[in-house]
Amino acid sequence: MNNVKDEYILSMENITKIYGNGFMANKNVNLRVKKGEIHALIGENGAGKSTLMKVLFGQEQPEEGKIIYKGKEVKITNPLVALDHGIGMVHQHFMLAPSLTVAENMVLGIEPKNKGFFDYAEAVRLTSEVSKKYNLPIDPNAKVKDLPVGYKQRVEILKILLRGVDVLILDEPTAVLTPQETDELFVQLRELRKQGYTIIFISHKLKEVKSLCDNLTVLRNGRVTGIASVADLSEQDISRLMVGRDVSLTIEKDSPKTKKTVLKVRNLTYKNSDNKALVSNVSFSIREGEILGIAGVEGNGQREISALITGLEEKQSGDIYLFDEEISSQSIRKLREKGVSHISEDRMTFGTVADASVEENLISDRFYKKEFNKNGLLDAKKIADLSNKLIKEYLVKCDSKNAEIKTLSGGNIQKVVAAREFSANPKLIIANQPTRGIDVGASEFIRKKLISLRDKGSAVLLISADLTEVITVSDSLLVMNEGKIVAYFDDTNDLTEETVGEYMLGIKHQTAEEIGGCCYE
């Protein structure tokens, strides 16, 4: 029995984490990691991977469960305790000071001293030493802000190696990397494994897990759905463990009656400041009376597509036509006047003003129009009539129309956004994660509204990471992976989550002709 336990350098037993708002992020989760392996922790967005790692790194305290490290139970109350034990984490957002040099960042908090002064030469020496030892070359004197992303990540890895860790947690390390940088990272990680380091690799990219990792733990909705050796599972097997749902969703709708084309997107490409293509060569069309869904793991270009169409982000290359008119140079107000509505995935930043009232948020897209003004002042009566009508129609639960938005629940805030966007007589609705993080009732309400607007002739682009939702609500479906469209289904009726999952996770890829079916004039 003892031998079996010794095999694991780290085991997390029955971890349960409930957040203050009652959301159960981890339920009886077990994670057992062997010394010297690369262990994959995989699952969709919101499956509870990050929460589990925050518990391990001391950023969150679990309600139940214990952590056994190197044969002893440990209490990890904050990240420094974790580091002291030898557990280090490379965050998705780098913990580096950009204007300091690599060497300065490396020794921050453990600065070498010489007669009371900071010994920079020694910092450079330490950096070179670690960099040579692990064969991860870096220029100690370069400023971090001048480094490409892959090198910034290398500094982070070196930083925790310098502090003498045994276990490295990498939180979706490839999300920010180009394919070449990813290959390079994998070479480095295999080298570290050879030297006896243990690595926990968080990801939802199956190819990477297959090529790099030894064992894996799959999380879904906060629970473990699979523990296995990577070699024993095919990508399809893993995908099924990741995407199956506990609740099924049925929604009644007639078949779509499509008319003329509303939106045409052609060859849209968007690169971030590190020159990584977040959207590459995306083309599609949407007609009146149709809901086109975009399925995909978050962060595969969906956010950028919705920001480009709605004018929040400046277009770099490609064309966006609304009723055959190129719109990407127009102001957001012009776009809205032409009938573009937008439900942003971030309702607190782009959807609403937290400190303003329900009423003010309801009219924020139209307060300037003639119908709401009288003698140069806002027409309070008309505005009140409209607000009360919308609050009733959209079942917004609030004290009154004057309640501040931030006092409402997430679902009711989203209903306020939906009420404003859907009542603007939209010709095109861009709905980005419209039901994320809100209760079942509000989700169903918004889905039904989208379908009734489509029946009245609006074109809808529904972007969602929720596979069940995007398959049942949409009439036709695009699947995105790594900024590209990898599949198009013109009919979602017989589509299963497993099929979409395989495309979404990069296992399968349709031909260009098949995908081209989504472009028409």
Next chain:
Amino acid sequence: MDAIFSSIFSAEFVFSVLRVSTPLIFVSLAALVVRNGGVMCIAFEGMMLFSALGAVIGSAFAQNQIVGVLLGLIMGMAIAAIFAYFVLVLNSNGVLTGLALNILGSGGTVFMLYLISGDKGSSTALKSLMIPNINIPIIKNIPILGEIISGHNVLTYVALLTVVFVYLLINKTPLGLRIRSVGENPHAAESVGIKVVKTKFIALMIGGFIASLGGIYMSMGYLPFFTRDMMAGRGFMGIAAQNLGQGLTFPTFIAALLFGSAEALSNIMQSLRLPSELMQMVPYIFTLVGLMLVGGDKNKKASKKEAKNE
């Protein structure tokens, strides 16, 4: 015109630049330390007023300059500590807190002055002491150079030494590295065990100490007494100078000298019977132009970077 030029190209003018720049050097260095720690502090005006008054009261009652300097430091740093408590512990808005403390400085010093001396305008009724000027042996005998460098107030030399001190502190000590890291990415600093609030507090207290020296100089060196609102915006010009210097020590020192020259120039022009109100604007116009140049430069760099990414 000739009169102006002959006044500018003289040893006395350069001497007066150093004299006038001294408080600006102090406060710009104070602003620099605080900014490197990532705190937006505009309370220097208030700190300097209190330290200037404290110096007068201390030296007048004890008839001892050291007591004056100490009381000045205590009062100035008390304002810095209040600012730190509100902003770092209570998380209140830094600009509003700074504004409040500046107004408190303006009204509070006059109130205290009236209680002690019965005068609301200046402290001439109190027999406060001055910090002496010193002549540097040997150098004072060198023509021109001696006239410029020697014979200044002790605190002017302290200001020059502070430039070196701040440079070493920020760039060459572990504390300086921590201050910079806290200012730039508090999460990064926190993740390696640096206490963010404590580090920012230390930066603010060092800033308060340096700014207070500037205030003390105003009432024990520049003038021999305290007058109401005697800082006349120097606290803000110091912030502007460190902005112009982009948070780097020596460029900030040069910027402070530049603003000092503008002020010295306006003093000369006033003596040449140009309208004094017009001339008093000169240092502030200098400040605005300087900020414009820095801002324009930054925008250009940013757009260049974007163009490169295309």
